[in-house]
Amino acid sequence: MQPIIEIENLSKTYASGLAALSEVSLAIRRGEIFALLGPNGAGKSTLINIVCGIVTPTSGRVRANGHDILSDYRAARRTIGLVPQELTTDAFETVWDTVSFTRGLFGLRKDPGHIERVLRDLSLWEKRDSRIMTLSGGMKRRVLIAKALSHEPQILFLDEPTAGVDVALRQDMWRLVRRLREQGVTVILTTHYIEEAEEMADRVGVIRGGRIILVEEKAELMRKLGxxxxxxxxxxxxxxxxxxxxxxxxxxxxxxxxxxxxxxxxxxxxxxxxxxxxxxxxxxxxxxxxxxxxxxxxxxxxxxxxxx
CATH class of the missing domain: 3.30.70.100 (Alpha-Beta Plaits)
Structure with a gap:
């Protein structure tokens, strides 16, 4: 089966001279949960931002679901959902409006039934008419996930999704991620909570200094290196x-x-x-x-x- 994400010889050097990525090649399988681990400054966020079209690479090629992220960027971005680290959303919008608006940004028709399912899955249905500013930090993070799922992506990036949230919410997110995989969504997870990767991931990639130093099946990695x-x-x-x-x-x-x-x-x-x-x-x-x-x-x- 063709990988859903294909990264070939990807490099990124910023104007300051910082080489954030160097000749990164990686293939992510359709329908898997892939955990990308690495210390601070390793290049995790840069790699994700390039695939999602937020940062332009210096060299190399990336395809998402068969679409080149530069020459066919509209189709590539349509297939990707991103949950960023930062809680960035319009504080005065209601939960329902902000999630529905995000779906519209991708040129999709309104689908109240889909939005309702997403909000119910994330235990946000009772908060659908609440303004974002009134929500707790954990609820705001759920809203970010709802926004990322609003356009029914086939690829979901979770960049430190449970940073600063309580144990109950973290477990809720784990259950949601497993359910998404069962529905055929490919999930790429970055986390500092390595027990998350141990709990959920099918494969693990380790990045350091802008280079991928290891990609391995989680079970095989623990068998060989444990x-x-x-x-x-x-x-x-x-x-x-x-x-x-x-x-x-x-x-x-x-x-x-x-x-x-x-x-x-x-x-x-x-x-x-x-x-x-x-x-x-x-x-x-x-x-x-x-x-x-x-x-x-x-x-x-x-x-x-x-x-x-």
């Missing part, structure tokens, strides 16, 4: 590790009552089996064990440090 820890509760405390265990990445904890083994997920079976055999040979017994695995946040931090 680290696990096995913690053994010892029957008798140890004051030091026997020489026979020097080949394993072990450390004592809990005053010698715990033995912590850190290993890559790729070597899980052979590593654990070999450790248990070595423990038995050394006469070390344990009464309980538990395992833990590194999160996507741990992997992200390690990646950024490694490529720095």
């Amino acid at each position: 680290r696990k820890q096995l913690t053994l509760q010892l029957q008798a405390p140890l004051s030091a590790l026997p020489e026979s265990l020097s080949g394993f990445e072990l450390e004592l904890a809990g005053g010698g009552q715990e033995l912590v083994y850190t290993y890559d997920t790729k070597g899980e079976r052979t590593g654990i089996t070999g450790l248990l055999t070595a423990l038995s040979a050394a006469g070390i017994r344990f009464s309980d064990l538990n395992t833990s695995q590194s999160s996507l946040e741990d992997i992200f931090v390690d990646l950024v440090k490694e490529r720095a």
